Each structure stands twice: as C-alpha cells, then as structure tokens.
Amino acid sequence: TQLLEQSPQFLSIQEGENLTVYCNSSSVFSSLQWYRQEPGEGPVLLVTVVTGGEVKKLKRLTFQFGDARKDSSLHITAAQPGDTGLYLCAGRNNDMRFGAGTRLTVKP
C-alpha cells in the first residue's frame, strides 16, 4: 500500500498545454517535497513545502500544500519537452516516503 498516492500515473501532452499532478495521503506530513527524476539519474529536488495552504512558484511550476498538510499539487503552465520526466512527491515526518510517481511526457 502506497502511503502517498500520485495521480495520474502517466501523462502525455503536447507542448504548450497545462497540467496538474496530484499527491494525496491520509497522513499528515511535517513537510512535503517534489522531485523530478530523469532516466538513469537521481531525483532532483524542486521544492519543499512546509506550511498548510502554502503556495510556491518556480517559473512555470506552481506547488501547493493542502491546508491539512495531507496533500499537494504540482501545476505546470505551458509545458515544454524539457519538462519530461518522472515527478515524485515525498512526505516527511520521521522519515521520508515517496509516491509512485507521475511519468510526464511532453511532445514537441
């Protein structure tokens, strides 16, 4: 059983489209991280959210932490082929648990 549920599992879109990836849990986390991983490489940290309701923007990426600190979303505006990768959310309390990931493909 995955502690963190990510949806969708796979997403294939055209360049320029918008998309949202969701990360949901029944557990409360002290913080939540989003990572992007490319094939054959380690995950790269995109953002950490700590406060319930927090919204962080990183260029075309917008991250939101749910008010109850149980869920989060990642919204990408005007996706580009360079955004292709595996997006992982990870919730942290005493340790860190990863979601199954959303594999995004952006076609030119």
Next chain:
Amino acid sequence: GAVVSQHPSWVICKSGTSVKIECRSLDFQATTMFWYRQFPKQSLMLMATSNEGSKATYEQGVEKDKFLINHASLTLSTLTVTSAHPEDSSFYICSASEGSYEQYFGPGTRLTVT
C-alpha cells in the same frame, strides 16, 4: 551546494560476488544518509536509514546481512551488496540530509549481476 556523489555510477558483477557502493556528501555534513532501490519505471523504495556512527535502520523485508551499510563519517556512507544474485540487479540511489527538511540525492548506481 548540497552535492551528493555516488561511486561507481554503474557496475557489472558476477553472481556470488560482493559489490560496494559509496555515497559522499561533497559540501555538507550529512548526519543522516538514506539508501533507496529503484526498479525500472517504478518509484524509490527506502532500504535503510543510517546515522553517522550508529547502526543502520533497515526497512521491513530488507536483509541486513545482505545489504551491509556503513556510515563511518559525516560525509561517507557505503552500501555493500554481499553474495549478489541477478535479482539484486537494480538502480541504487543514496541521499543525504544535514538535518533540515531536504534530502539531496546522488546520481545513482546501476548494478547488473550476471
């Protein structure tokens, strides 16, 4: 800052041999290091957590005697896969934390056991 390296980046070994993978934090002191395993097109599965100078804490189902973890200093942790078998072939990733919220990941080591 916050760079983590792994060595080797890939390794091929014969069944029955042992392989050591190193994880180093290059520009910070890692009080805690984590070892993950990742199968193709799957997410990361935590294998163990190690704190400098103490024994690693293994996740349920991970064999301690097979996956030996040593965290001898604040910048180095090693994972030794003993008596490797083809089913141990995987992508092994370490991460390091200096006690803050974030973990910083190494580039991973691809192990192939023939």
